[in-house]
Amino acid sequence: MVSNNLGSFELTDVSVTYGSETAVAGVTMHIPAESVTALIGPSGCGKSTLLRCLNRMNDEIGNVTIEGKLLLDGVDIYDSRAVDPVELRKRVGQVFQKPNPFPMTIFDNVAYGPRTHGVKKKSELDQIVEESLRRAALWKEVKDLLKKHAFELSGGQQQRLCIARALATEPEVLLMDEPASSLDPISTQQIEDTIATLKESVTIVIVTHNMQQAARVSDQTAFMLRDSMERPASLVEMGETRMMFTNPSDKRTEEYITGRFG
Amino acid sequence: MKHLTISQLKQGDRPDSSRAVELFIKFLITLSGWTAILVLAAIAIFLFLSGMRAMQEIGVINMLFGESWFPTSKNQQFGFLPAITGSLWATLVALSISVPLGIMSAVFISEFTGKRVKEVAKSIIEFMAAIPSVVLGLIGLSILAPWVRETFGTATGLTAMTAGMMVGFMCLPTIISIAEDALHAVPNELRQGSAALGNTRWQTTYKVVIPAASSGIFAAVMLGLGRAIGETMVVLMLAGNAGIIPTDPLVSVRTLPGTIANEMGETVRGGLHYSALFFMGFFLFAVTFMINLAADVVLERQRRRWRR
Numbered sequence: 239m240v241s242n243n244l245g246s247f248e249l250t251d252v253s254v255t256y257g258s259e260t261a262v263a264g265v266t267m268h269i270p271a272e273s274v275t276a277l278i279g280p281s282g283c284g285k286s287t288l289l290r291c292l293n294r295m296n297d298e299i300g301n302v303t304i305e306g307k308l309l310l311d312g313v314d315i316y317d318s319r320a321v322d323p324v325e326l327r328k329r330v331g332q333v334f335q336k337p338n339p340f341p342m343t344i345f346d347n348v349a350y351g352p353r354t355h356g357v358k359k360k361s362e363l364d365q366i367v368e369e370s371l372r373r374a375a376l377w378k379e380v381k382d383l384l385k386k387h388a389f390e391l392s393g394g395q396q397q398r399l400c401i402a403r404a405l406a407t408e409p410e411v412l413l414m415d416e417p418a419s420s421l422d423p424i425s426t427q428q429i430e431d432t433i434a435t436l437k438e439s440v441t442i443v444i445v446t447h448n449m450q451q452a453a454r455v456s457d458q459t460a461f462m463l464r465d466s467m468e469r470p471a472s473l474v475e476m477g478e479t480r481m482m483f484t485n486p487s488d489k490r491t492e493e494y495i496t497g498r499f500g
Numbered sequence: 501m502k503h504l505t506i507s508q509l510k511q512g513d514r515p516d517s518s519r520a521v522e523l524f525i526k527f528l529i530t531l532s533g534w535t536a537i538l539v540l541a542a543i544a545i546f547l548f549l550s551g552m553r554a555m556q557e558i559g560v561i562n563m564l565f566g567e568s569w570f571p572t573s574k575n576q577q578f579g580f581l582p583a584i585t586g587s588l589w590a591t592l593v594a595l596s597i598s599v600p601l602g603i604m605s606a607v608f609i610s611e612f613t614g615k616r617v618k619e620v621a622k623s624i625i626e627f628m629a630a631i632p633s634v635v636l637g638l639i640g641l642s643i644l645a646p647w648v649r650e651t652f653g654t655a656t657g658l659t660a661m662t663a664g665m666m667v668g669f670m671c672l673p674t675i676i677s678i679a680e681d682a683l684h685a686v687p688n689e690l691r692q693g694s695a696a697l698g699n700t701r702w703q704t705t706y707k708v709v710i711p712a713a714s715s716g717i718f719a720a721v722m723l724g725l726g727r728a729i730g731e732t733m734v735v736l737m738l739a740g741n742a743g744i745i746p747t748d749p750l751v752s753v754r755t756l757p758g759t760i761a762n763e764m765g766e767t768v769r770g771g772l773h774y775s776a777l778f779f780m781g782f783f784l785f786a787v788t789f790m791i792n793l794a795a796d797v798v799l800e801r802q803r804r805r806w807r808r
Binding site: 298350351 | 687689690692693694695696697698699700703707708711712805
């Protein structure tokens with residue numbers, strides 16, 4: 239994959255409201271292209287909610303209002319005339335917390351996205367599937383098992399299959415919602431290694447509960463917090479990961495990353 | 501402090517009467533659990549024994565593959581083929597209506613409606629199942645039969661087509677509610693995964709949700725089939741009950757359950773005709789039992805699949 243420097247987000251004063259309750263408010267952040275951005279914070283701080291705004295998966299829930307501006311490479315992704323959420327999700331892929339392979343073969347799982355978007359030729363599909371599985375560091379393990387059912391893989395392999403599946407539509411951005419939280423340490427390490435290689439070509443936004451993971455994989459870190467139940471969650475600070483973990487400017491960040499709460 | 505031995509712990513300090521009550525309740529529950537199974541077995545055995553005379557005097561093969569059914573003529577004939585083929589035609593018509601309609605309704609209710617519409621639709625469907633079949637038979641006689649006669653130009657409106665259409669309507673609640681359960685059981689993570697890959701609702705439904713629920717949908721069809729084969733009142737009223745082997749659905753036919761219901765009142769208890777009808781009942785029982793069993797096996801397999 240060639241670097242093309244696409245896939246940077248610009249969020250200005252973003253807030254998310256479910257029904258009448260505002261969950262996240264006033265988030266302004268820059269997510270640079272082809273790097274790893276970690277969203278950290280205690281449970282209920284709105285990191286997953288914010289993540290789901292980036293590919294408009296919140297739309298699927300219904301009764302959600304999103305205010306503020308979310309620009310992907312300068313295009314307002316909530317401008318209903320310019321952007322179709324279905325098209326947006328081709329460019330902004332997502333990997334979920336629990337591996338969710340489809341009940342079909344390994345090959346069909348990876349070919350699922352490209353087929354949706356009109357790729358029919360077998361040779362072309364073969365190439366996309368191999369390329370995607372290589373990028374997700376799964377090719378060596380499954381190259382002779384492509385016709386096997388995806389449920390036969392281990393949990394960690396299934397998660398990497400889901401990464402390959404998301405990569406197959408060649409997205410510019412990959413959103414990861416605690417992708418390793420249900421995996422063992424070795425599988426977690428494989429996922430983290432995969433992230434490290436992927437960021438050369440894809441923008442990655444990862445939500446994680448695991449502070450060490452954020453420190454290991456990300457280039458910049460955003461710390462979110464909901465101070466009290468009366469007020470919506472907000473962004474406390476965002477900066478280069480090394481700075482955030484060694485010399486945070488906000489006292490709450492320091493308390494959180496040193497494990498004093500959360 | 502009082503020390504307890506293991507045997508004291510096991511027995512406890514409970515009075516004997518409380519343990520007796522517990523044993524009695526356990527016995528009652530076990531008994532009622534077995535009752536259903538025992539009754540089912542008793543029905544099968546009773547049907548089999550009552551059909552014994554016909555099996556011995558006519559022979560199983562002669563009945564199942566016999567081409568004519570003349571139970572009261574001098575030269576008595578007890579071939580099931582007219583009734584079997586009649587049942588098949590009516591069932592085929594029924595399923596060709598209820599399967600596509602039922603599956604599409606289930607998909608609509610499960611995937612494309614909000615909570616409120618879903619609840620209303622489900623209760624309407626349950627109500628459909630509660631309509632007495634004789635009432636549907638009356639509606640069939642007064643509306644469907646004339647319509648079939650005029651539309652297809654048949655001599656009579658009472659045909660396999662007429663009965664099959666009404667039976668198809670009767671199968672709908674079974675097929676819809678079981679297929680809907682199967683679709684509903686597909687984990688939401690799969691829908692989200694598909695949506696996140698840039699698929700529309702409908703693409704997600706036919707590419708992921710329906711295949712994932714396919715075994716449950718198959719079971720729904722099987723249970724609908726069981727319902728259709730065993731349905732008696734509607735086919736008795738609408739099929740015309742002619743004793744021929746039909747080659748198309750636009751003629752009057754007799755069906756297995758219709759034949760039994762029609763003729764049992766005229767037989768001599770313990771006679772050959774009586775016994776042959778009981779064997780027909782046993783055959784029908786065996787067929788529907790196998791169909792339901794197959795559906796259950798498939799459903800259980802699907803249930804286990806999502807229990808990861």
